[in-house]
Amino acid sequence: MGKNPFIIEVNHVSKQFEDGKYALNDVSLQVKKGEFVTILGPSGCGKTTLLRCIAGFQVASSGDILLKGEDVTKTPPYKRPVNTVFQKYALFPHLNVFNNVAFGLKLKKEDPETIKKKVRRALKMANMTGYEERKVDTLSGGQQQRVAIARAIVNEPEVLLLDEPLSALDLKMRHDMQIELKELHEKLGITFIYVTHDQEEALTLSDRVVVMNEGKIKQIGTPTDIYNEPQNCFVADFIGESNILSGTMIRDKKVEFCGLQFDCIDTGFGENQPVDVVIRPEDIYLWKVQSDKVQSDKGPDAASQAELDPEDRVPKGKFTKWYGEVQSCIFKGVHYEMRVLTPDGYEFLIQDYHEYLPGTEVGMLVRPEDIQIMEKEHYIYNYFEGEVTKNGKVRFIDAEWEVEPQQIEGFEPGEKVQVRVPFRSIDLQDYEEEGTLSGEVHFILYKGNHYHLTIRTDEGHDIYVNTNDVWDDGDRVGIVIPPSAISIQKSESSHE
Amino acid sequence: MNKILQIASSRRTWAWPYILFMAMFVVLPLILVGVYAFTDIDGHFTIRNFAKFFSHSEAIQTFLYSVMIAVFNTAICLLIGYPAAYIMAQEDFKTPKVMAMLFILPMWINFLLRTVATVELFNMCGLPLGEGALLFGLCYDYLPFMIYPIYNTLQKMDNSLVEAAYDLGANRWQSFWKVIVPLSMPGVYSGIVMVFMPTVSTFAIAELLTHNNIKLFGSLIQDYITTTDLLNYGAVLSLVLLIIIGLTSFFGDNSEGEEKGGMI
Numbered sequence: 001m002g003k004n005p006f007i008i009e010v011n012h013v014s015k016q017f018e019d020g021k022y023a024l025n026d027v028s029l030q031v032k033k034g035e036f037v038t039i040l041g042p043s044g045c046g047k048t049t050l051l052r053c054i055a056g057f058q059v060a061s062s063g064d065i066l067l068k069g070e071d072v073t074k075t076p077p078y079k080r081p082v083n084t085v086f087q088k089y090a091l092f093p094h095l096n097v098f099n100n101v102a103f104g105l106k107l108k109k110e111d112p113e114t115i116k117k118k119v120r121r122a123l124k125m126a127n128m129t130g131y132e133e134r135k136v137d138t139l140s141g142g143q144q145q146r147v148a149i150a151r152a153i154v155n156e157p158e159v160l161l162l163d164e165p166l167s168a169l170d171l172k173m174r175h176d177m178q179i180e181l182k183e184l185h186e187k188l189g190i191t192f193i194y195v196t197h198d199q200e201e202a203l204t205l206s207d208r209v210v211v212m213n214e215g216k217i218k219q220i221g222t223p224t225d226i227y228n229e230p231q232n233c234f235v236a237d238f239i240g241e242s243n244i245l246s247g248t249m250i251r252d253k254k255v256e257f258c259g260l261q262f263d264c265i266d267t268g269f270g271e272n273q274p275v276d277v278v279i280r281p282e283d284i285y286l287w288k289v290q291s292d293k294v295q296s297d298k299g300p301d302a303a304s305q306a307e308l309d310p311e312d313r314v315p316k317g318k319f320t321k322w323y324g325e326v327q328s329c330i331f332k333g334v335h336y337e338m339r340v341l342t343p344d345g346y347e348f349l350i351q352d353y354h355e356y357l358p359g360t361e362v363g364m365l366v367r368p369e370d371i372q373i374m375e376k377e378h379y380i381y382n383y384f385e386g387e388v389t390k391n392g393k394v395r396f397i398d399a400e401w402e403v404e405p406q407q408i409e410g411f412e413p414g415e416k417v418q419v420r421v422p423f424r425s426i427d428l429q430d431y432e433e434e435g436t437l438s439g440e441v442h443f444i445l446y447k448g449n450h451y452h453l454t455i456r457t458d459e460g461h462d463i464y465v466n467t468n469d470v471w472d473d474g475d476r477v478g479i480v481i482p483p484s485a486i487s488i489q490k491s492e493s494s495h496e
Numbered sequence: 497m498n499k500i501l502q503i504a505s506s507r508r509t510w511a512w513p514y515i516l517f518m519a520m521f522v523v524l525p526l527i528l529v530g531v532y533a534f535t536d537i538d539g540h541f542t543i544r545n546f547a548k549f550f551s552h553s554e555a556i557q558t559f560l561y562s563v564m565i566a567v568f569n570t571a572i573c574l575l576i577g578y579p580a581a582y583i584m585a586q587e588d589f590k591t592p593k594v595m596a597m598l599f600i601l602p603m604w605i606n607f608l609l610r611t612v613a614t615v616e617l618f619n620m621c622g623l624p625l626g627e628g629a630l631l632f633g634l635c636y637d638y639l640p641f642m643i644y645p646i647y648n649t650l651q652k653m654d655n656s657l658v659e660a661a662y663d664l665g666a667n668r669w670q671s672f673w674k675v676i677v678p679l680s681m682p683g684v685y686s687g688i689v690m691v692f693m694p695t696v697s698t699f700a701i702a703e704l705l706t707h708n709n710i711k712l713f714g715s716l717i718q719d720y721i722t723t724t725d726l727l728n729y730g731a732v733l734s735l736v737l738l739i740i741i742g743l744t745s746f747f748g749d750n751s752e753g754e755e756k757g758g759m760i
Contacts, residue, residue, distance in 0.1 A: 055663060056662075057659055057662070057663075076662065076667075077659070077662040077663050078662045078663070078664075078665045078666055078667050082663075083663055083664065084659075084660070084663045086656050086659070086660060088654070088656060090654065090656040090657050090659065090660040091660075092657060092660070092675060092679075093679065094678040094679055094681075103661070103664050103666075104664035104665050107664065107665045107666050107670060107674075152663075152664075155664065155665070
């Protein structure tokens with residue numbers, strides 16, 4: 001067997017808690033020696049659990065974890081060649097800085113002179129020389145974090161695990177520490193696994209980013225890959241700002257959205273395939289156009305209209321252009337952030353170095369390589385397994401729904417059926433008790449002219465809803481499905 | 497009218513009942529103990545009572561014996577109490593509240609009644625009363641005072657500190673001695689103080705559990721104070737005890753700085 005290039009291998013690891021919920025759901029990840037890998041995701045996505053499984057504080061329910069090719073899935077933490085920097089530092093308050101850093105070395109019974117030398121070197125690495133005799137509670141947050149880092153690296157681990165180490169620091173301090181961590185990684189040459197919920201941190205620091213959500217890995221890639229080529233809506237939405245729109249892949253390198261056809265560089269989606277389109281706000285070019293033309297014009301032929309400032313910074317060529325009116329404009333420091341509304345009701349978020357005041361009519365274009373196409377995870381319809389009940393209703397997702405008698409004509413009570421409900425026709429009510437079922441807004445995606453919501457019912461089912469109403473994450477809602485929206489078919493499961 | 501309201505609502509006004517109470521039941525008795533200690537039976541100033549104590553070998557021996565009993569009791573309470581508190585403070589321990597309740601429950605009943613019950617228990621089992629019974633009774637009475645402060649500090653301790661110790665290569669035993677024990681010292685100190693001090697001056701428990709055969713310093717003080725012509729000497733013994741206890745608590749305080757103490 002050849003030399004194993006991976007220092008850490010996580011193979012199909014799941015972690016299930018006592019209540020049956022999965023903190024990790026079949027997670028696999030390989031880390032090369034010397035890599036700086038960041039695990040990124042919102043709180044509760046399982047990133048810390050994954051780190052704790054690697055450190056040994058938690059034992060995976062299934063799957064295995066290999067360190068240097070050796071199975072350590074059930075090895076206690078004190079026997080693993082890894083060290084951790086904890087989120088709240090976890091410095092020992094009864095010891096001074098020197099003894100905190102020397103803790104691991106003293107356990108290994110190294111001789112006092114070596115300990116002294118190593119501690120001094122580790123403190124120097126962490127820029128904490130001269131603090132040896134200080135009590136840890138007299139140090140500032142940033143200084144405590146440095147001591148925590150020194151305490152971990154003094155043991156010369158092969159992997160350093162960092163659990164949101166900078167989250168308790170203020171913004172300025174965080175930026176300084178980011179640079180220091182990056183330098184430290186280069187100096188030490190060891191593997192860093194870094195957990196954070198801060199996407200900027202993940203993009204600046206890492207060689208590779210692992211994006212997680214709900215216990216699953218959503219994408220692994222370099223920071224540029226993750227940013228420029230998100231593989232799904234979650235990643236596109238979580239990393240940076242983005243315009244996410246529903247579209248159709250007409251054929252290879254041709255995509256339609258907002259009623260217009262665009263050239264793009266993606267291939268292999270098939271013909272007339274529904275897709276999601278992602279355009280980053282900074283990738284849309286803006287220029288001012290004459291106002292009276294805008295209303296009547298749309299489509300590729302609109303390129304002929306009078307354009308007031310087709311400046312050099314807008315790329316020349318045969319690009320699809322579209323038009324709209326600036327709704328709002330906010331100064332963001334380096335750039336301006338504008339919301340532009342098209343006459344068909346699509347809203348775009350655009351960042352530009354130039355200011356376009358609200359009310360300005362503008363032209364927009366995007367280069368083919370800046371259009372990112374993703375396969376739709378689900379579209380138009382919710383599909384549920386259901387059953388016709390005795391009292392003429394249909395039972396699915398743990399509730400009974402009213403239907404018109406003719407809809408279930410020809411179905412026996414108790415018969416298994418497949419139920420189809422369009423995203424569009426589900427009503428959400430402010431008061432949970434007004435709905436047949438209640439749930440919580442779980443994930444929101446703005447699709448340019450509507451919101452695409454994931455509603456998680458109290459029983460744990462996900463329902464997708466398209467709506468123009470504004471909801472917030474975590475809002476409690478009542479779910480109403482009008483009888484006309486429910487279409488019932490014979491269950492296909494019997495044919496499988 | 498306004499003025500009355502103003503006076504009634506000021507914090508100073510509300511402090512008066514407490515000041516009065518403290519003066520009556522804490523300060524005044526202390527002064528009286530002091531006055532009696534420095535006077536003879538006719539009320540004349542004297543330091544003969546002190547001289548008597550230092551040449552009175554029985555009193556000194558009883559005192560040393562009481563301190564020894566208190567040290568033993570404190571040690572036993574610590575040996576039983578620390579593991580109990582440690583187990584209760586573990587994260588995966590399912591019923592810490594119930595356990596804490598079970599430890600506290602006996603304290604709902606007056607300690608004299610409990611001691612009388614202990615005597616009956618010993619009689620029923622045919623066990624002899626005496627030093628062993630005394631230590632058992634003291635331990636039974638004061639154990640909760642040891643468990644509770646230790647449990648409190650252990651429970652408040654950040655679990656990531658223990659994880660950090662594991663992470664740095666300490667096994668369970670090493671992380672217990674190098675991290676958990678040092679960090680629970682404030683609780684241990686208040687436990688010791690809360691068990692040691694009342695045991696030194698205890699007397700009722702000793703009387704009941706040894707058929708008055710073993711005299712503790714507390715019993716001695718009680719004997720003298722209830723004897724009219726030795727009242728002043730009793731006051732001296734009280735004062736000596738007070739000073740010694742004051743000193744120990746002073747040491748205890750110093751060693752932990754202005755730590756949170758972990759009292760109930």
